[in-house]
Amino acid sequence: MRPRLPFAVLTAALSTALAISACTPAASPATAPGKPSGPAAPALSDKSKAEVAQLLAAAKAEGGSLTIVAHPSAQWSGWVPVFQKAFPDLKVEFLGLRPSQSSPRILSEQKSGLYALDVMVGPTSNSVTSLSPVGAFQDIRPFFQLDEVKDPSKWNGGFELFAEEKEKYSFVASMTVARAIIVNRRLAPVADFNKVEDLLNPKFKGKMVTYNPRNSNNGSLTLASIIQAKGLDFVRPIISDAAFVDSPEQLAQFVVDGRYAIGIGAEQETVDKLRAEGLAKDIEVMKFGEIGQAGGIAVFKNAPHPAATKLLVNWFLTQEGQDIVAREGSTISRRNDVKPYNGDSPFFDVPDWNNLDKYLRVNEWKGVPVVKQATDLAKELRP
Amino acid sequence: MSAVRRLRLELGPAACWLALPVVAFLVAYPLFLLLVNSFQVNPLGADTVWGLDQWTSVLREPSLAGTLGTTITLAITRQALALVIGLPIAWLLARTDLPGRRWLELGFWIAVFLPSLTVLVGWILLLDGYRGLVNKLIEAVFGVERGPVDVFSSWGIIFVHVMGATLGVKVMFLTPAFRALDVSLEEASHTCGANTWRTLLRVSAPLLLPAILVATLLGLIYSLESFEVELVLGAPAGIDVFSTKVYRLVRQEPPLYGSATALSTVILAALVPLVLAQQWLVNRRSYVTVSGRFRGGLHRLGRARWPLFALVFGIVLVMTVLPTTFVVMGSFMRVFGAFEARQVWTTRNWELVLGSAEFRTALVNTLVLAGSVALVSVSALTLLAYVSVRTRFQARGLLDFLTWVPSLLPGIVVSLGMLWMFLETPLFRPLYGSMAVLVIAVTMSGMTRSVQMAKASLVQLGSELEEASWACGATWWTTLRRVVAPLVAPMLAVVAILAFTNATRTASHVALLASASNRPLALYQLDLLTNGKFEAAAVVGVIVLVLTVGVALLAKLLRLDLTPS
Numbered sequence: 001m002r003p004r005l006p007f008a009v010l011t012a013a014l015s016t017a018l019a020i021s022a023c024t025p026a027a028s029p030a031t032a033p034g035k036p037s038g039p040a041a042p043a044l045s046d047k048s049k050a051e052v053a054q055l056l057a058a059a060k061a062e063g064g065s066l067t068i069v070a071h072p073s074a075q076w077s078g079w080v081p082v083f084q085k086a087f088p089d090l091k092v093e094f095l096g097l098r099p100s101q102s103s104p105r106i107l108s109e110q111k112s113g114l115y116a117l118d119v120m121v122g123p124t125s126n127s128v129t130s131l132s133p134v135g136a137f138q139d140i141r142p143f144f145q146l147d148e149v150k151d152p153s154k155w156n157g158g159f160e161l162f163a164e165e166k167e168k169y170s171f172v173a174s175m176t177v178a179r180a181i182i183v184n185r186r187l188a189p190v191a192d193f194n195k196v197e198d199l200l201n202p203k204f205k206g207k208m209v210t211y212n213p214r215n216s217n218n219g220s221l222t223l224a225s226i227i228q229a230k231g232l233d234f235v236r237p238i239i240s241d242a243a244f245v246d247s248p249e250q251l252a253q254f255v256v257d258g259r260y261a262i263g264i265g266a267e268q269e270t271v272d273k274l275r276a277e278g279l280a281k282d283i284e285v286m287k288f289g290e291i292g293q294a295g296g297i298a299v300f301k302n303a304p305h306p307a308a309t310k311l312l313v314n315w316f317l318t319q320e321g322q323d324i325v326a327r328e329g330s331t332i333s334r335r336n337d338v339k340p341y342n343g344d345s346p347f348f349d350v351p352d353w354n355n356l357d358k359y360l361r362v363n364e365w366k367g368v369p370v371v372k373q374a375t376d377l378a379k380e381l382r383p
Numbered sequence: 384m385s386a387v388r389r390l391r392l393e394l395g396p397a398a399c400w401l402a403l404p405v406v407a408f409l410v411a412y413p414l415f416l417l418l419v420n421s422f423q424v425n426p427l428g429a430d431t432v433w434g435l436d437q438w439t440s441v442l443r444e445p446s447l448a449g450t451l452g453t454t455i456t457l458a459i460t461r462q463a464l465a466l467v468i469g470l471p472i473a474w475l476l477a478r479t480d481l482p483g484r485r486w487l488e489l490g491f492w493i494a495v496f497l498p499s500l501t502v503l504v505g506w507i508l509l510l511d512g513y514r515g516l517v518n519k520l521i522e523a524v525f526g527v528e529r530g531p532v533d534v535f536s537s538w539g540i541i542f543v544h545v546m547g548a549t550l551g552v553k554v555m556f557l558t559p560a561f562r563a564l565d566v567s568l569e570e571a572s573h574t575c576g577a578n579t580w581r582t583l584l585r586v587s588a589p590l591l592l593p594a595i596l597v598a599t600l601l602g603l604i605y606s607l608e609s610f611e612v613e614l615v616l617g618a619p620a621g622i623d624v625f626s627t628k629v630y631r632l633v634r635q636e637p638p639l640y641g642s643a644t645a646l647s648t649v650i651l652a653a654l655v656p657l658v659l660a661q662q663w664l665v666n667r668r669s670y671v672t673v674s675g676r677f678r679g680g681l682h683r684l685g686r687a688r689w690p691l692f693a694l695v696f697g698i699v700l701v702m703t704v705l706p707t708t709f710v711v712m713g714s715f716m717r718v719f720g721a722f723e724a725r726q727v728w729t730t731r732n733w734e735l736v737l738g739s740a741e742f743r744t745a746l747v748n749t750l751v752l753a754g755s756v757a758l759v760s761v762s763a764l765t766l767l768a769y770v771s772v773r774t775r776f777q778a779r780g781l782l783d784f785l786t787w788v789p790s791l792l793p794g795i796v797v798s799l800g801m802l803w804m805f806l807e808t809p810l811f812r813p814l815y816g817s818m819a820v821l822v823i824a825v826t827m828s829g830m831t832r833s834v835q836m837a838k839a840s841l842v843q844l845g846s847e848l849e850e851a852s853w854a855c856g857a858t859w860w861t862t863l864r865r866v867v868a869p870l871v872a873p874m875l876a877v878v879a880i881l882a883f884t885n886a887t888r889t890a891s892h893v894a895l896l897a898s899a900s901n902r903p904l905a906l907y908q909l910d911l912l913t914n915g916k917f918e919a920a921a922v923v924g925v926i927v928l929v930l931t932v933g934v935a936l937l938a939k940l941l942r943l944d945l946t947p948s
Binding site: 074130131134257270278383 | 429446514635724802803812816900914915917
């Protein structure tokens with residue numbers, strides 16, 4: 001008996017399905033993740049509104065498109081859907097790329113003469129370490145237009161604050177003090193662990209876990225902060241002794257379970273999620289090992305839509321824009337007329353704006369070498 | 384046994400010589416670009432300075448030998464275990480009257496389709512040394528302070544792999560191959576006094592050597608590339624393997640792709656001899672089992688029928704039902720695995736995902752991508768396998784070797800080579816940013832598996848079937864379509880389904896190539912994981928599972944199997 005083989009049927013069906021898919025209207029550009037919008041942001045002044053309208057007209061005349069690159073986490077890209085909604089005539093394409101993806105892709109495209117990206121928003125460390133040194137951006141200052149954007153009195157730490165030492169690429173729009181050391185109080189009571197020196201307490205030998213400090217993450221950033229405060233030799237035994245994990249979820253779970261007493265490099269989302277469900281009751285966030293985390297905006301070299309880029313940069317840096325960015329990402333704007341949206345999370349705090357240098361500013365030019373010390377030490381001690 | 388007679392290819396050598404440079408370009412050019420870049424000392428985008436720094440930094444690392452040793456030990460152990468367990472299971476499913484064998488076979492397929500990270504979390508829930516349910520049960524029953532099981536160990540890594548895709552792929556490869564065995568060969572063995580086990584070992588298994596070799600070698604290659612399980616289970620236990628080292632190099636700021644390429648080349652150098660050895664072993668004799676006198680048949684198990692069914696069903700339960708339950712359960716939990724939470728269950732994860740425009744876009748993109756990849760894999764890649772096995776094309780050995788190359792480097796490294804290829808090749812540049820680029824990249828990523836699967840089936844075909852067709856006046860194309868394809872249909876179905884599954888799940892090969900409008904589900908799921916939305920990522924995992932199982936069921940519905948007469 002000849003086996004039945006409806007290959008033709010299968011092939012025809014699949015081909016038809018693909019053809020139908022190909023003929024359907026083009027898929028909408030990916031939108032960034034974001035929470036539902038909350039209360040309305042503070043409105044622009046009349047003068048600003050008029051200028052924004054002019055910028056929008058120029059953007060439409062240019063073609064009405066804009067491509068934004070940002071870290072895909074809600075913290076850095078949660079504002080994008082709100083911006084899209086605010087300017088429905090603008091075709092906004094959002095490309096969510098992690099640092100390991102953004103720099104090879106961006107630099108490869110630019111090297112081959114393809115300039116398809118306009119703006120980058122996110123933590124400035126990737127810009128400072130990989131993109132700015134090879135000139136992937138252009139000076140952002142010509143894009144500032146609105147008076148309420150350029151007014152120095154509106155910005156904590158002064159208006160012109162850039163992540164690079166000399167170049168004016170990555171404008172620092174947000175600065176958050178972040179903490180990443182958690183402790184399980186069932187295993188480490190307050191009397192035994194309440195200051196940074198207690199990290200070397202022999203009681204906690206074999207009881208610490210850290211987010212793998214061989215890479216740049218909250219683990220190495222926190223250790224970098226401790227290096228700055230206490231020196232390299234202080235951190236050596238910590239790195240030598242601690243268990244390494246490669247995900248913050250796993251780190252948080254290990255400490256919550258009691259497998260380890262102390263976790264270095266925890267992330268707020270995971271612990272807060274456990275807390276919200278009545279778990280992680282014994283977990284406390286320590287107030288040492290703090291870091292200053294900058295978030296910024298930069299314009300790519302030869303951005304293909306300069307008018308739309310100008311519109312975005314100015315909207316982004318207004319009170320309205322910064323309020324939305326801070327609210328959607330739970331970050332702290334440098335604008336002093338925007339409230340901090342870090343909620344009650346013990347993982348974050350508002351910086352001392354008059355003394356920013358007391359923090360290790362890990363995403364900026366000063367902090368990057370210290371972070372490298374931490375990662376290099378980790379690779380040396382735990383290859 | 385005489386060697387398989389090589390068949391004259393009607394298209395002529397010109398077509399084959401045309402295919403060779405195309406395949407060579409697609410697989411070798413990205414590799415070439417990566418190798419060249421690995422000798423560049425400065426970071427990407429900076430001025431070019433040549434040197435060996437990226438190589439020396441990697442090759443002089445003190446832990447390299449230990450890491451490679453751990454890698455090889457883990458890979459060989461799990462492949463050996465999977466083969467020892469998988470071979471008899473495949474035989475039971477294909478050659479006996481085991482009850483429910485078609486559905487049990489589907490169970491092994493599903494194990495391959497399950498999303499690995501979500502399944503892993505399920506195993507952690509069960510086997511964690513501190514909170515695992517198995518340990519809690521042991522502690523309660525035996526009154527011990529702490530149970531003995533800990534998944535964060537070498538054996539934990541091996542167990543999770545074997546109970547997942549490793550064993551599943553072995554069964555997928557070997558079952559159709561067993562099915563294509565002529566029963567007269569086994570009858571002859573029984574007539575000579577050999578029992579069932581001896582016949583399996585001395586007659587059936589040797590005839591399946593190509594399939595066994597390919598399944599083992601492919602399994603070894605994928606073992607060496609796999610890093611998710613090793614990252615999660617190995618890191619806390621201080622276990623490092625080659626793939627986790629590569630992963631961490633790429634995650635540096637700036638990412639060290641040159642060093643990652645250098646490290647990957649070490650494994651490549653070890654694998655190339657294995658590939659060549661496999662080619663030599665397969666080509667030195669005939670493995671024809673399906674000839675003009677082919678007769679299939681089932682072996683009767685007698686009293687062992689139901690006990691064996693219970694055993695195989697138990698394995699399927701552990702491999703498939705249990706992890707699938709966790710995946711589905713996780714998608715309805717507020718915090719994955721937190722049964723002690725205030726409120727355990729919720730539908731908000733499903734609402735978040737299904738209500739997301741980004742998800743709907745990604746789903747459409749994935750259907751187009753996966754469908755296209757499946758079609759290309761079944762057509763173009765099967766033709767490559769046919770040329771390699773059934774023709775006298777002089778460079779067929781080289782062509783076959785080239786089909787192994789895409790698997791010899793990790794996807795996260797190869798993806799950069801492909802990005803450069805698409806940007807710098809005038810032919811491909813206009814396609815950059817389109818779905819076509821993703822189709823090419825994902826097809827290449829699954830090329831080895833697809834071609835080798837098709838080959839394993841084609842070597843079992845006798846040449847007289849095609850010769851009879853030509854003698855009746857059929858063209859090469861008609862013979863391929865009406866004679867060859869029906870006979871290898873089960874394997875083609877597997878090729879299509881695996882290609883489809885691979886396309887729905889692969890993220891590393893498309894992460895650098897996807898544009899804003901063609902991002903597939905795999906990248907959407909990765910973004911959810913990055914945002915700590917593990918439960919929503921489980922929802923996507925369930926949807927992908929439904930998609931792939933749906934395709935597998937469709938294949939079964941269309942009766943794409945060889946029915947023994």
